[in-house]
Amino acid sequence: MSQDYKFEGWLGKDKDSANGNMVWGEFPHVKPFEETDVDIQITHCGICGSDLHTLSSGWGPTPYPCCVGHEIVGKAVRVGSKVEKGIKVGDRVGVGAQNSSCLKPDCEECSEGLENHCQHTVNTFADQYPDGSYSYGGYADYHRCPSHFVMKIPDGLPSEEAAPMLCGGVTLYSPLKNNGCGPGKTVGIVGVGGLGHFGVLLAKALGADKVVGISRSNAKRDDVLKLGADEYIATSEDKDWATHHARSLDLIISTVSSPNMPLMEYLQLLKVKGTFIQVGAPEDQLPQFNAFAFIGKGVKFGGSMIGPPWQIEEMLNFAAEKKIKPWINEYPMKDANQAIKDFNAGKPRFRITLVNEKHL
Template sequence: MAAQDYKFEGWLGKGPESAEGKMEWGAFPKVKPFDEDNDVDIQITHCGICGSDLHTLRSGWGPTPYPCCVGHEIVGKAVRVGKKVEKGIKVGDRVGVGAQNSSCLKPDCEECQAGLENHCTRAVNTFADQYPDGSYSYGGYADYHRCPSHFVMKIPEAIPSEAAAPLLCGGITLYSPLKNNGCGPGKKVGIIGVGGLGHFGVMFAKALGADKVVGISRRHDKKDDVLKMGADEYIATEDDKDWATHHARSLDLIICTVSSPKMPLMDYLQLLRVKGTFIQVGAPEDKLPDMTAFAFIAKGVKFGGSMIGPPWQIEEMLNFVAEKNIKPWIQTYDMKDANKAILDMEAGKARYRISLVNKKHL
């Protein structure tokens, strides 16, 4: 354990306008007290940018407790560790934390005891959330982060930090539903929305051994990239005429990353084979498009959802990425340019995930 001689500071959103590139650097007002047994303090070197950051900054999913510091794809060095931390984490280790910072872990919690901590009703998000003691969680657009060790991962040596950070939320958001729904040999898999999330889905589906991987996006401008990521086929829903009819009943599993109430959901569902599965991971700020019951009844298909993944599965994913030598497509920005980075992210300029680099900690 090391004594604390550092400050918890970062880019603060002080109102909905902060999503317009108006975050301000400052101190965190209500940091969680250090648990001498279980906590880890991380000196942040890298933090991925996720769409959730923008939703939260503008209070898109509900009122945000300002001031908030977003960022939940955090990688850095452990600089202070509790006496009873899990996983043998030591000062100096390269570690990371994703979108979840805490859960109750109580013996009577069905979710925690089943290894489904991400579905615990008493979970704490990595930013803009409150701990039971009244303190708040602050994210990774910052210098330091504090997290209970159960949700801290050691980063495999083979994965560069700028690639490891986006895996901790974006990566697991696609790995978990693919793995949990049988992606592998004998399966034909579609990934809808090949952006920051979807590009992980294409690479993971291929690496998991799916017989066929189809990237699905609006326009043809990403086709070459998506085929290089490993897709066998590409569908452009705004450019390809009669795409839903032409590709009907062709896929066993679809993972949808799109967060728009205007997406052609009924057309997407046509792509499923009999007994197929559609998993929604994109979270619109308002609602999903209308759909009819016959979209499910006629072919006996399932419609489900998925949210990140538990710590054990994040570790499994990291080891899988290292073993298969998967290379996410990452752009880097200096941490001091975080306001520009979120604007570029919102404008769709990321190809395909952005990591902020805190150069003073390299």
């Protein structure tokens, strides 16, 4: 099958690109096409905090030039003869934050459906394949991905809403589902921004008895209650909030990553045998905490990172079935730099999706 298109997109060439200074260009080291691959003509791509961390080299040196964006939705335009999942040319498909893993039968993680924890993961952008080629993300016209990590998008899910679910959505769905969110449970979501708003929507859809949004100020209170939260805690404004709400939550998902967050007070909110799951990925250390915060109530502290392909597909179907509606701000792909600036300024309520209008 011939290829009559170029792999081009918004390239970050140095740390300053995180300030909205990306430049459009051709990708220099694209992965050679294999018969297990799918090429996607991109129509939509969500903006995630990970994009900014990578553009700025906040998590470590970035292999510039890079094209970020790992919440990709579009049309399959080239499909290898050995693709999985029955994907065909013309299908609406998506890719999340992971492009590859070893998929070897003797890999404990891959063989157990935990590909996101494989030691040989290739991320969707700014990462290198074993052959030396690089992965390039979705602020672009086209994307190439091994089919194991390509998902069909359910018919009932609009592309602009499906895109941010592929990373932001599953980052909350996975720890909620894996830690028993459902009827009879009370759930707290710390940090109700782009990630956290998915937590409120999904926890309610999963049937939690009570969902509590937790943020620093009251600025988002009305919006969070409109999302479906039953209560809201403003930690910098509500007097004695940790004491007043002590032992009230079975599960807390934390999307924030500040070294100054009141972690010990968050742990006070857990019931006996409760669970605290960290999903926000900091560029520096988490606050210090006391072991007695765990020992006294027998609570657990854990972490979670995206989700495996099967769970992303499960979440997409669940979102379509429950008609979950994330709050999306749409920007044309040509305005990606402005979208980055607005993201940095905290303007979106609550996610940004870039729309590649020439491919609609």
